[in-house]
Amino acid sequence: MDVQIWTYIIVGLTFALYIGIAIWSRAGSTRDFYVAGGGVPPLANGMATAADWMSAASFISMAGLISFMGYDGAVYLMGWTGGYVLLALLLAPYLRKFGKFTVPDFIGDRYYSELARTVAVICALFVSFTYVAGQMRGVGVVFSRFLQVEIELGVIIGMAIVFFYAVLGGMKGITYTQVAQYCVLIFAFMVPAIFISIQLTGHFFPQIGFGATLEGTDTYLLDRLDGLSQELGFNAYTNGSKSTMDVFAITAALMAGTAGLPHVIVRFFTVPRVKDARISAGYALVFIAILYTTAPAISAFARVNLIDTVVDKNYSEIPEWFKNWEQTGLLAWIDKNEDGVVQYSNGAVISGITPEFIEGEKGSFGQRIVSNVDTSSPNELYVDRDIIVLANPEIANLPNWVIALVAAGGLAAALSTAAGLLLVISTSVSHDLIKKQIMPDINDKGELIIARAAAAVAVIIAGYFGINPPGYVAAVVALAFGLAAASFFPAIIMGIFYKRMNKEGAVSGMIVGLLSMIFYMLKFKFNLLGESTPEDWWFGVSPEGFGFVAMLINFVVSMVVCHLSTPPPADVQEIVETIRFPRGAGRAGGH
Template sequence: MDTQMLTYLFVGASFALYIFIAIRSRAGSTGEYYVAGKGVHPIANGMATGADWMSAASFISMAGIISFVGRDGAVYLMGWTGGYVLLAMCLAPYLRKFGKFTVPDFVGERYYSQLARVVAVVCVIFISFTYVAGQMRGVGIVFSRYLEVDINVGVMIGMGIVFFYAVLGGMKGITYTQVAQYCVMIFAFMVPAIFISMMITGNPIPQLGFGSNVVGSDMSVLEKLNGLSEELGFAQYTDGSKSTIDMFFITMALMVGTAGLPHVIVRFFTTPTVRDARKSAGYALLFIAILYTTAPAVASFARINLLNTVSDAKYQELPEWFSNWENSGLIAWTDKNADGKIQYHPGKPMEGSPQFTDERGVNGERLVSNNVTANNNELYVDRDIMVLANPEIAQLPGWVIALVAAGGLAAALSTAAGLLLVISTSISHDLLKRNLMPNISDKQELLAARAAAAVAVVVAGLFGIYPPAFVAQVVAFAFGLAAASFFPAILMGIFYKRMNKEGAVSGMIVGLVFTFSYIVYFKFINPGASHAENWLFGVSPEGIGTVGMLLNFGVSLVVCHLTAAPPKEIQDMVEDIRVPTSGGVESAHVDDAKGQPASVS
């Protein structure tokens, strides 16, 4: 069976499994739709959290960006991993004890304000749609190459799959689908990593192979990469171009943004008790660490393989994988000196994806309608393909390539489903039930949630078809928005009794507006000015969420001390959720027997 048929088989089987689980786990109430009836086992919740967490950015793009930028890409590893620890250990158990359905629900009740709830809903929508753009783009990339369809068609197919199991199953269906998706994606990530680690270093454990010598050489993997990079005119792989302050601010934005991501926080609302929430956090950290400790090795191996394969090679002699990815629109070559060889040197890539024509050049290459590179560089490589193309570059068996395709789709779809659920629940529960239509029945609320999810799928698809940047960068923006809006409100809501509704609302608005405006200006309005000398304090748009967070904290604290303190019952409630309970028994603020949130007002 050839690789293409294996790909259809693996992808088709995984989709059939997801749909089967969604049908079997169909939500029948808002409690099941929003938080899976709060009956998910810690291990299952840990795997589902891992799948929710390890999005297309982690599976597809993180290793790709590390592969291209070297040391600078470490900000994603440090920020996302550190942020998860912060969320799991310091925030999630307290939020679970509070016992609400959504993050806006917590904000609205904690700050005794419908305005605070509405502002939180707006923040959720901004963050989630920014994040989901990267996921849908990842779906399109995988489909475009492996199923040989246009990227936009791939996005639409992904929309159809997500629509089915997110709208039908809600959190209950998504949870058990994500358990299956975690198994698919971690197997798909590790199998080629083990193969390639053996080929390059002789060590079957990628994490150890990363620090080993290259087979047949006395140089380590990183020394080999530094040498190859310098020969082609690039900076050393282990060098970085970002300033120390920008590295710090990006890492911090990713870290605290993680602690404010609503689709990850809501996962801890699905366990039966606070103790189970803590257990599931530990399991999730273990499951996530398997991929995150492997990513630097995969990035380095992919870079070595790419440089060895394409540098100064004749176009006609390149292996089949190059033309496959070229046809998908994710690799392009412009023979500037007409020598028939690929010159891969430092050069500024074209903004956005190359615009292909139906014509072929004199060498048989796929022509583009505009220059894809500046300076002497002739090669355009989309960063998002490195993990996906790595097995083909290394000439691994067809079944491994097919497995990676299924894993990439699992990563993108799992997070997309979680984000779409958060959007739909925020609209149906927090906006409609808690604000505009408080008298609607449980059945009507469930219908509204499904309708909101359907609309969100369509909007997410449009973001995937017209993405603002490569996947990891888009996700970084989402984390920055979360850092600037939710994190201070959640942190002070748990640990600072004096914080009132005026302070929290003011801080969220200032943080979100500042961060969003900064990103939009430098990435969309005036991208030509996006250089360190023009940035505020030398901080890039990817790291500006940290400044937004500091503004949020500052404004919140000043405003809260200029206005009245929260009511005594709110201060008592804050004190109560921080007091540990024995035996996993929860406070009266958590849930009633039917899984509905108990009112604190």
């Protein structure tokens, strides 16, 4: 059977499984909808947390980033992994002890202020919508290649699936769906990695193959990759080009942003006890490590195979996978010197950022005829970073069922995180705004209806951002982490460990931190406040790393304002003293 039929079969079966779980675990109360009734076993919660955490950025885009950036791409690996450890050790048990549904709920009660709650809701919406845009983009990329549809239609199909099980099942449905999605995505990620590791190095475990010699030679894989990269005019794969300051800032922003992600934090409210929160955090770390220790190997395998199978080859000899991906617009060859040979080197192919700039029919050698060719560089090959993991099995000529399995895994990764984010959006609106502030007397049934309606609206907005993304998946997600670091992280950390922090300090810090990050994104990422270049970056820090700087601004503003205003009430300080020792806890609540 061909790839498309296999894809229909495997993706269809996984979608049927997700929908079946959603129907089986349909939420009947707000407690089911928000925190799955607070009764999820630690092992299941660990798998669900891992699936929630390993989004399309982890499955689809992270390996692509490392493949193209080499050593520099490791900042994403270090930041996201270190951030999860930070979350598990510093935040999860204490927030579980507090026993609320949401992060805005914690901030509103800890800082005894409805204004603080409202600001936290706004921060949650900014973070979640930015993050979910990357997930929906990932869904569109998978569908565009494997179901032979436009990216826009792929996003709409993904919206429909997420709408069904997120709106129907709430956290209860999402949790058990994510358990299934973790199984799908980790199997889909590891199977081709193992196949390709055996092909290239003879080692079953990709982690070992990454540091081994190529099969039948004395040349190490990374030495081979360094040589190929330098021959083509790139930096050595194992050398970085980013400044130390930027590497540090991006890593710190990703770590702090991870610890402030509301859709991951809420997962620890779904277990019965604080002890279970700690155990599920440990399980999740093991499940996450399986993928994260494999990603660098997949990146290196894909880079070597891509160069060996395509570069300096006549277009008439190019493998079929290349031509298949050309149809999506996510890979393109422009024959600048008209010799019919694919040339690949450091430099831009087209005058633009995304493949949508490529247009027109194919010329005599098959290259696309475009009006916006970048003639300043000899590079003729455009490869979107988000296709590396998805195309990897095709590049390595693996069986069609493996290719289809990877498509199902990519969808599982994107949809699992998108569902978690949509739940955060809906609970922020229904619980923290409507129930807590606007309509405090609303009954459980009415609140559940509003939560589902908010989730439905959020799906539509998320779909729009997926169709019109501000960049490739991991870059969009990195901005979401920066927003979380700039807004939530200081307020949560000081809310747990600093009794003197009051509402004036926390609210001021969140507002200034969030606005600082938004300003920097608009100015240096989207160029909406005038044209800019990397030379204009403040302190040499990229937009992906500025969340660290904005976080420091948040801390400073919070501390200054805090000490210029009155201390929090004694009962609030007593709450802080209590949650510092997370032994035992009541069930998650909020009413």
